Amino acid sequence: MSSLLNVNGISVSFDGFKAINDLSFEIAENELRAIIGPNGAGKSTFMDIVTGKTRPDMGDVVWGEKNVSLIKKSESDIARLGIGRKFQRPTVFEDQTVEDNLMMALRNDRAPFAVLFYKFSNDDKQKVVDLADSIGLSEDINRIAGELSHGQKQWLEIGMLLAQEPRLLLVDEPAAGMTKQERNKTVELLKKMAQNHAVVVVEHDMEFIRDLDCKVTVLHEGSVLAEGSLEQVIENQDVIDVYLGR
Amino acid sequence: MQDAVLTKFLLRHPSVLVFLGMLAVFTIAVTVLSEGFGMGIVSTSLVKTLGKTLCLALAAIAMDLVWGYCGILSLGHFAFFGLGGYMIGMWLMYARTELIVLKANAAAALPLTPQELSDAIGVQIFGVVGGSEFPAIWAFSDSFILQLLLVVLVPGILALVFGWLAFRSRVTGVYLSILTQAMTLALALYLFQNDSGLRGNNGLSGLQNLPGLEETSQADVSLWFFWGSAFALGFCYVIAKLIVESKLGNVIRAIRDDESRVRFLGYNVEGYKLFVFVITAIMAAIAGAIYYPQAGIINPAELAPIASIYLAVWVAIGGRGRLYGAVIGAIFVSLLSSFFTGGQIPNISLGFYTIQWVDWWLVLLGLSFVIATLYAPKGLGGLVDKFKKA
Numbered sequence: 239m240s241s242l243l244n245v246n247g248i249s250v251s252f253d254g255f256k257a258i259n260d261l262s263f264e265i266a267e268n269e270l271r272a273i274i275g276p277n278g279a280g281k282s283t284f285m286d287i288v289t290g291k292t293r294p295d296m297g298d299v300v301w302g303e304k305n306v307s308l309i310k311k312s313e314s315d316i317a318r319l320g321i322g323r324k325f326q327r328p329t330v331f332e333d334q335t336v337e338d339n340l341m342m343a344l345r346n347d348r349a350p351f352a353v354l355f356y357k358f359s360n361d362d363k364q365k366v367v368d369l370a371d372s373i374g375l376s377e378d379i380n381r382i383a384g385e386l387s388h389g390q391k392q393w394l395e396i397g398m399l400l401a402q403e404p405r406l407l408l409v410d411e412p413a414a415g416m417t418k419q420e421r422n423k424t425v426e427l428l429k430k431m432a433q434n435h436a437v438v439v440v441e442h443d444m445e446f447i448r449d450l451d452c453k454v455t456v457l458h459e460g461s462v463l464a465e466g467s468l469e470q471v472i473e474n475q476d477v478i479d480v481y482l483g484r
Numbered sequence: 485m486q487d488a489v490l491t492k493f494l495l496r497h498p499s500v501l502v503f504l505g506m507l508a509v510f511t512i513a514v515t516v517l518s519e520g521f522g523m524g525i526v527s528t529s530l531v532k533t534l535g536k537t538l539c540l541a542l543a544a545i546a547m548d549l550v551w552g553y554c555g556i557l558s559l560g561h562f563a564f565f566g567l568g569g570y571m572i573g574m575w576l577m578y579a580r581t582e583l584i585v586l587k588a589n590a591a592a593a594l595p596l597t598p599q600e601l602s603d604a605i606g607v608q609i610f611g612v613v614g615g616s617e618f619p620a621i622w623a624f625s626d627s628f629i630l631q632l633l634l635v636v637l638v639p640g641i642l643a644l645v646f647g648w649l650a651f652r653s654r655v656t657g658v659y660l661s662i663l664t665q666a667m668t669l670a671l672a673l674y675l676f677q678n679d680s681g682l683r684g685n686n687g688l689s690g691l692q693n694l695p696g697l698e699e700t701s702q703a704d705v706s707l708w709f710f711w712g713s714a715f716a717l718g719f720c721y722v723i724a725k726l727i728v729e730s731k732l733g734n735v736i737r738a739i740r741d742d743e744s745r746v747r748f749l750g751y752n753v754e755g756y757k758l759f760v761f762v763i764t765a766i767m768a769a770i771a772g773a774i775y776y777p778q779a780g781i782i783n784p785a786e787l788a789p790i791a792s793i794y795l796a797v798w799v800a801i802g803g804r805g806r807l808y809g810a811v812i813g814a815i816f817v818s819l820l821s822s823f824f825t826g827g828q829i830p831n832i833s834l835g836f837y838t839i840q841w842v843d844w845w846l847v848l849l850g851l852s853f854v855i856a857t858l859y860a861p862k863g864l865g866g867l868v869d870k871f872k873k874a
Contacts, residue, residue, distance in 0.1 A: 289748060317750035329745045331738045338734050348751050350759045356731040402750065 240303070242267045242436050243321075243406055248287060248297030249460075257283040258294065259460035265406065270432035272447045272468075273440045275457035276480060281440045282326075284457070285408050289323045290316040302405075318348065322404035326411045328391035332384030336375055336394060339383050340366045343401035365401070373397040373427070389420035396427060406436045413446045425449045444468075456480075493726065500725050503808055504718050511714040518710075520703035528703045532778045535710035537818050539775035540798070542717045544814035545724050545807055546764035546771070547795045552804035553728055554760045555740030557657075560646075560664030561768045562791035563671050564639035568769030569776030569786070570675075571638055573688035574622060575631035576777060579695035581608045582626070612686050619681030635773045636766050643765030644758065651754040651761075656743070665789045675784035687783025691776055709778045716774055717811075720767050724807055727763070736760055737805075797849065801856045802863050809865025816864065821845060 245263040249256065258280045265271055275281055286292040288299055290313040299308040301319060308316055317323075330339050344362055347353070370376045373393040378386065383394060392412060399407055412428065413421045421443075428450065431437055441447055447454060447468060454471045456463040464474045471477055494501055514534055517525040526534075543565050550556050585604045589596050596604065606616040624630035650663055678684035694705060727733055738746050739753055747753050776782045794817075802813015823829070824845035832839040856863055 291744075312752070313744070313747035314750050314752045317748050323748045325745075329742055331734075331741055331745070333737060333741055334734060342731070342734050342738060343749055350732065350752075350755055353735055353751075354727065354730050354732040358731070398749070 240267065241265060242269075242302065243288070244300040245284075245288070246298045246300065248294040248299065250283060250287065250292060250294045250296075256460055258287065260297070261457075261461050263455065263462065265436050265438060267405070268432065268434060268436055270429070270437045270450065270452040271439070272450055272452055272454045273438060273457060274442070274444075274447060274454060275463075278459075279457040280460040281457055282410065283460075285323065285410060285440065288316075288408060289313060289321060314348070317402065317404075320403075320405040322399040322402045322407045324395050324399055324407065324409045324412065326414060328388065328395050330383045330386075330391050330394050330398065332382070334383060335380055336370060336383055336386070337366055337379050339394060339398055340369050340401050343398035345401065345403040369397045369401055372400070372430075374423070389416050389423075392416065392420075392424065393427070396424075396431075400431065404435060407431060407438070409437060409439045411441055412439065413441060413443050421446060422449070493729075497725060497729060499808065500722060503721055503811075507714055507718050507721075511711065514710065515707060518703065518707055520701070520707040528706050531703075531706040531710050533819075533822060535706065535713040535778050536775050537815055538710070538713035538717045539771040539778070540818050541811045541814040542713075542720055542771035543768045543795060544798050544802065544810040545717075545720055546767035547799045548802075548804060548807060548810035549724055549727065549767075550760055550764040551796065552799060552806070552810070553733065553740065554736040554757060555743075556757060556761065557661045557796065558664045558761070558764075559661045559789065559792045559796060560668040561764065562795055563668035563787050564643060564765040564768040565772035565775070566782065566787040566791075567639045567642070567671075568635050568772030569779075569782040570682060570688065571631055571635040571769075572773040573691050573776055573782050574625040574682075575628050576691045576693075576695065577609060577688050578605065578622065578625040579628070580690065580693055581605045583695055584608070610683065613678040613684050615678075621681050632773075635769055639765045639769035640762055643762045647758045647761040651757045654754075665792070668787055668792055669789050672784045672787040672789075675787065685783055685785075687781055687786075688776075689781040691782065692778065692780035694777075706778065709774060713774050713778075716770060720770070721807060721811070724767075728807070732756070732759075797853050800853060800863060803865025804863065806862075806865045806868075808868065809863050812864045812868075817849070821849070824848070 241264045243263075243265045245261060247260050247262055248258055249260055250258045261280070261284065263284075273281055273284070283292060287294050288308065290308065290311055294309060300306065301308050301321075306319065308319075311319075331342070341358060341362065344365060346356065346362070367376065367379070370379045373396060375386075375390060375394060375397065378390065383391065386394060396409075396412070409428065412424050416424060425446065428437060428439060432452075439447075439450065451468075453466065454468050455465045456471055456474075456477050458476075458480050463480060464471050464477050466474075514526055514531060515521055517523045518531050519526070519528050520531070543561065547558070547561055550558050550561065582601070582605055585601065585608065586596075589604075602618065603616060606618050610616055610618075624634065646667055650660055655663060674680055675682055676685050682688065692702065692705065694700070697705065728736075735746065735751055736756055739756060743753055798813040798817050799810045800813070801817055802811065803809025824841045827842075829841055831841060860866055862869065
């Protein structure tokens with residue numbers, strides 16, 4: 239399987255602190271991958287670099303069959319290339335309805351004039367209805383997003399990601415602050431998504447990762463410490479040292 | 485086809501019809517009661533004040549679009565308003581002076597050469613700042629059409645360049661507000677100079693006299709401008725409503741609430757901000773171009789930083805993020821302002837101290853701004869919502 243995203247030896251430092259140190263990483267088409275690591279391991283910085291929020295000091299990030307370098311591109315360009323990002327805190331547009339949130343995320347022309355004269359066609363309406371259905375919000379489609387519960391907002395955000403029709407999804411701590419029930423549903427959603435998207439999940443919660451049942455990458459001090467199945471990884475001596483202390 | 489779309493739009497948003505209806509009734513009422521129509525209940529100066537107020541309401545709509553909807557607290561939009569006034573003022577002054585010079589020389593044995601004519605007009609206009617040459621920026625002042633185009637182009641291009649530089653560097657929040665204040669202050673200071681080519685602190689005057697219509701009374705002229713103001717306000721209200729109800733309206737409100745999230749959705753946030761900044765600058769400029777012929781005079785003091793802050797205060801008091809709120813705020817506060825500062829209510833003598841309304845009005849305005857921010861964040865427009873619910 240050819241790789242979809244290829245991260246080659248990136249490094250970045252903030253005020254002398256090396257947040258990412260010669261990190262290399264690869265993800266294949268339709269792969270589900272979990273990234274774990276202690277606080278400050280560089281998980282969020284890694285996502286910032288891939289999505290264009292932070293520029294690396296060294297290294298390259300290469301995307302797709304055409305090997306496009308992402309490091310000089312803006313956040314919006316990268317999003318349009320097909321990389322979606324879900325933040326830790328649910329960030330939906332609280333002032334607007336579920337329908338409007340999804341409608342904005344739909345994969346359509348994003349140029350200002352095209353958006354100004356955009357017509358919400360029946361096709362697009364149907365897409366929004368289907369999306370709302372798949373994230374369990376079909377009853378709430380006309381509600382203001384700000385009124386939704388924490389878990390519902392997380393799902394809405396996932397729905398917005400799906401609406402973008404990305405090829406790669408970066409998901410930051412999706413289960414944070416969720417009830418057990420909501421968490422199970424989130425696992426199901428992510429697994430379903432991984433059937434036709436590549437999904438990278440950053441998570442602390444070991445139980446959640448066990449449920450995801452996928453390849454795991456452990457980050458530590460800005461580089462890859464171990465990679466493999468969860469069972470392999472938690473038996474790795476380096477990982478035990480880092481997690482349990484020496 | 486186009487009509488059907490508009491009809492559907494109006495049916496979906498009855499508030500537009502309500503607004504246009506109220507504006508029409510108001511316009512007709514003022515017309516019927518005016519001196520120009522023969523009733524004389526509404527004086528010509530009041531017609532001018534009301535016309536100017538409608539222009540201010542239009543500027544407030546622009547401010548609401550850029551601040552209330554897109555979240556850019558621009559404290560420089562009155563600069564665009566003033567520039568619009570200057571651009572139309574140049575033609576008004578040139579054309580009227582030309583007629584005066586031609587009339588004065590009508591009896592001369594030889595007709596004036598173009599050079600003599602230009603010099604004579606130059607002396608008339610620039611004598612006050614010790615010059616007679618036409619500066620380069622007056623190159624198009626003899627053409628009404630070109631100068632009308634400049635009303636849109638000059639503020640539009642200034643907004644485009646300024647916005648491009650500021651938004652590209654991701655200047656946001658209070659820093660952007662300070663930058664826009666600096667822009668309007670710099671422009672005002674430049675215009676204050678005698679060699680700026682726009683008559684320094686004298687500004688442009690006599691703008692209420694339309695070239696070639698000396699015989700027409702101001703009572704009629706004031707009515708024409710009043711109608712023009714009402715039309716521009718109604719027209720731009722519909723345009724603004726079309727913008728905020730489109731998908732672009734969704735996107736700019738999303739930018740206001742969480743800019744970086746919009747970026748990760750794949751929207752080029754800077755492009756959208758620039759679009760809104762330029763469109764609203766042009767709206768403000770159109771408002772200014774109709775305002776100053778009614779005011780009769782424009783000088784650099786009009787572009788002072790405080791003017792743009794007032795604009796923000798009107799929108800805050802009227803209610804951000806709702807177009808009628810901006811209109812209510814601008815009309816309410818500016819009429820109240822001219823009531824308090826126009827010497828129409830007697831000062832109150834307390835024996836040891838006399839309350840001078842001209843001074844105390846600013847304190848009242850400041851207080852009401854604080855109260856509106858604290859207790860009625862939705863402004864006067866928010867009261868309309870409560871009324872609707874009840």
